[in-house]
Amino acid sequence: xxxxxxxxxxxxxxxxxxxxxxxxxxxxxxxxxxxxxxxxxxxxxxxxxxxxxxxxxxxxxxxxxxxxxxxxxxxxxxxxxxxxxxxxxxxxxxxxxxxxxxxxxxxxxxxxxxxxxxxxxxxxxxxxxxxxxxxxxxxxxxxxxxxxxxxxxxxxxxxxxxxxxxxxxxxxxxxxxxxxxxxxxxxxxxxxxxxxxxxxxxxxxxxxxxxxxxxxxxxxxxxxxxxxxxxxxxxxxxxxxxxxxxxxxxxxxxxxxxxxxxxxxxxxxxxxxxxxxxxxxxxxxxxxxxxxxxxxxxxxxxxxxxxxxxxxxxxxxxxxxxxxxxxxxxxxxxxxxxxxxxxxxxxxxxxxxxxxxxxxxxxxxxxxxxxxxxxxxxxxxxxxxxxxxxxxxxxxxxxxxxxxxxxxxxxxxxxxxxx
Amino acid sequence: xxxxxxxxxxxxxxxxxxxxxxxxxxxxxxxxxxxxxxxxxxxxxxxxxxxxxxxxxxxxxxxxxxxxxxxxxxxxxxxxxxxxxxxxxxxxxxxxxxxxxxxxxxxxxxxxxxxxxxxxxxxxxxxxxxxxxxxxxxxxxxxxxxxxxxxxxxxxxxxxxxxxxxxxxxxxxxxxxxxxxxxxxxxxxxxxxxxxxxxxxxxxxxxxxxxxxxxxxxxxxxxxxxxxxxxxxxxxxxxxxxxxxxxxxxxxxx
Numbered sequence: 153x154x155x156x157x158x159x160x161x162x163x164x165x166x167x168x169x170x171x172x173x174x175x176x177x178x179x180x181x182x183x184x185x186x187x188x189x190x191x192x193x194x195x196x197x198x199x200x201x202x203x204x205x206x207x208x209x210x211x212x213x214x215x216x217x218x219x220x221x222x223x224x225x226x227x228x229x230x231x232x233x234x235x236x237x238x239x240x241x242x243x244x245x246x247x248x249x250x251x252x253x254x255x256x257x258x259x260x261x262x263x264x265x266x267x268x269x270x271x272x273x274x275x276x277x278x279x280x281x282x283x284x285x286x287x288x289x290x291x292x293x294x295x296x297x298x299x300x301x302x303x304x305x306x307x308x309x310x311x312x313x314x315x316x317x318x319x320x321x322x323x324x325x326x327x328x329x330x331x332x333x334x335x336x337x338x339x340x341x342x343x344x345x346x347x348x349x350x351x352x353x354x355x356x357x358x359x360x361x362x363x364x365x366x367x368x369x370x371x372x373x374x375x376x377x378x379x380x381x382x383x384x385x386x387x388x389x390x391x392x393x394x395x396x397x398x399x400x401x402x403x404x405x406x407x408x409x410x411x412x413x414x415x416x417x418x419x420x421x422x423x424x425x426x427x428x429x430x431x432x433x434x435x436x437x438x439x440x441x442x443x444x445x446x447x448x449x450x451x452x453x454x455x456x457x458x459x460x461x462x463x464x465x466x467x468x469x470x471x472x473x474x475x476x477x478x479x480x481x482x483x484x485x486x487x488x489x490x491x492x493x494x495x496x497x498x499x500x501x502x503x504x505x506x507x508x509x510x511x512x513x514x515x516x517x518x519x520x521x522x523x524x525x526x527x528x529x530x531x532x533x534x535x536x537x538x539x540x541x542x543x544x545x546x547x548x549x550x551x552x553x554x555x556x557x558x559x560x561x562x563x564x565x566x567x568x569x570x571x
Numbered sequence: 572x573x574x575x576x577x578x579x580x581x582x583x584x585x586x587x588x589x590x591x592x593x594x595x596x597x598x599x600x601x602x603x604x605x606x607x608x609x610x611x612x613x614x615x616x617x618x619x620x621x622x623x624x625x626x627x628x629x630x631x632x633x634x635x636x637x638x639x640x641x642x643x644x645x646x647x648x649x650x651x652x653x654x655x656x657x658x659x660x661x662x663x664x665x666x667x668x669x670x671x672x673x674x675x676x677x678x679x680x681x682x683x684x685x686x687x688x689x690x691x692x693x694x695x696x697x698x699x700x701x702x703x704x705x706x707x708x709x710x711x712x713x714x715x716x717x718x719x720x721x722x723x724x725x726x727x728x729x730x731x732x733x734x735x736x737x738x739x740x741x742x743x744x745x746x747x748x749x750x751x752x753x754x755x756x757x758x759x760x761x762x763x764x765x766x767x768x769x770x771x772x773x774x775x776x777x778x779x780x781x782x783x784x785x786x787x788x789x790x791x792x793x794x795x796x797x798x799x800x801x802x803x804x805x806x807x808x809x810x811x812x813x814x815x816x817x818x819x820x821x822x823x824x825x
Contacts, residue, residue: 155784159791166795184732191732197700198810200821202797205806212796250785251792253712253737254704256820289736411800426800506676516677 162247164237168217168228169263172320172376173406177209177258177293179371180315188289190252190259192315196293197258210261210295211251215239215276219265223333225322225381227413228265238267241276245283252292259293259315260284270301278306281313293371298348300340307344308351316371316403317348321396324389328382331418341375348373349400372403379434380427381410381419387457390437394448397441407434433459440466443497444490463549467493470530471545481533482511493552494527526552573614574659578602580647581624583655587662588623589615600659605652627662634665639673645695646687648721657683695722699729701811703820704739705786706779711738716818717745727757786820793821 180192198207216238217228227234239247248260262280266273277296284290296314298307311317319341323329326338348369355368375396377389393405409426412419437459440446444466451465452458460468470477470493479488481503489500499521506512506520511534518524528536529548543551572595576582586600608614632640643661646654661680665672676682697718704712712734723743727750730739734752742749742762751760816822 159788162788163791163795166792170796170798184735187735189734189736191729191735193699193729197696199700200793200819201807201810202793203804203807204798204801205803205810206796206798206801207810208793208796211792247788250781251789253734254706254785254789254820255702255714256789409801411798428801428803502676505674509672509675509677512677519679519682520676 161237164235165214169212169214173408174374175207175209180293181370182291184291186289188291190290190292209258211257212261215264216267217265218267224414224416225332225378241279244280249288261295263297270299271303274299274302274306278310285313298344300344311369312366317369318374320376322378323382324377324384324392345400374402374404376406376408378410379407379431385457386459387452390448390452407431437465445487471549474545477530478532481531482507492527492530494523572598573612574598574600574617575603575606575614576617577619579619581621582619584624584627585620586617587627600656602655642684642688645691646684649687649691650721654687691720694718694720695725698722698726701815701818703818706782707777708779713740715742715744723750731757790821
């Protein structure tokens, strides 16, 4: 293979794959017990970050960007006039091995455009995995795209070699998807997601009875939604996410701010800024659901269908629910401490452990890592100053906004108008 | 009063032993390297003693679980002068209190150790992420690094498990020692770099012929994976601080 040709292919196929945001390499459990190459790191490792600040952990490429579908939101759509290329199975294997050996990557993220049909594509992806695992003794991470419509046997076999599998929902609602990709539906995604999930639980159940059972998608499944291409509310997005977390035990749902790539009138025009702030707020909500014990209905409901832009969802919830505050740091339940703005999981844990040794004071809270300027409006501790006035939620919001600066709001909008 | 020790871990543990033998009250522990004589303070030179150190370490093992022994060790590896004193005070505090005293995050030594360990673990993780091997002509994968803290002992197992089928060397240029994995075990080595050898970027003659190809492909990949419309330099630098750029293949010109 010639030097220039492989460079060109890599450029085309990495460029086409970059809109898949997932790059996590966490949750792998594969051990290097055959003296081969690679050993998983349970929390994953980001080996570098692109200039847009996203982590690069895996070699994320398409096997090919030839595709029989014409989905408007996708760069590789049939009608788009871009250069096409395809890797051979061996090229992908060699790239992965050599990048891994130099500690560039944690593993491979392999996706593909659909060429000929779903089964034909899935077979090729499976072949790459098998070569890596069986011929090269490779124990690094493999994230594999499940191709919707591929046969159950192929998907099941792939699950034996991959660490994580994923299928993208693409649009948060069925209506949005139908608008931009009439050939696709959410049902196509749900079927394989459910199938893989069934197998994961089946293998886990068998593992309890039989010790030596092969691994099956040990790092679980994930999915991705494009945000801002169609007019869904934050509530629609997060309710969909929440139901997928619940029904398919997904490890992650990714939200990808739409980067305009098409001139079609149904979508934001070229040159529109991707909705980065909105994406950030959605991820914050996602974290509140997964790690802070919030129900999605508490954060988003018919009264508040969209997240606040100027403050984060946790603060926003606290301000709407001032009846729960102030919380006594030295007495309150762990779950309530987690809900205080300015206190994260680490600090909450430390507080609960440390208060067994005596009542905590302000200076100790600061050292523990609490963002005290934010939290002070919502807590009392051993030496909290006595407060006569009972502030309203809106006033507290104004206080916090006044002494914090958002990276997104370039101009200060707290200045009151004189006239 | 000051205790002066030689900067080694056994030395530090011996100092704790000596303190309990004498019970002299409030003491500050300093390393010989950092010590400046003070006019009105007495000082005691601690002689490192492996038997005494062993006893203290065994005692600690009874008091602390694995996670805290690791925090203890990491804080020691930070090589920060204040950390030595905090470790000393922490050990005394642990011995003088009931089991579980390490959970008192209101105690200044506990929180200090937690902080040092966090920095060291972060540096360890960054080394696992940012080290880039170069394949040399004699088949060894080589890299030279200069981490903020002495983290080589912490990353040795990670690389040994991961790269079990290739020989590799990770060399700490600041502390002048390195790790060499010879396909069976990891050994500590020192290399005398002769004048003219660039230990961070060995010249092309010393490298495997395929090395150039893969480093170019990796740089290409790094460029292609970027989405220009989302450019966020501040975040980029936050994740990859500039002092690490010298290691990164994708950040090198040409």
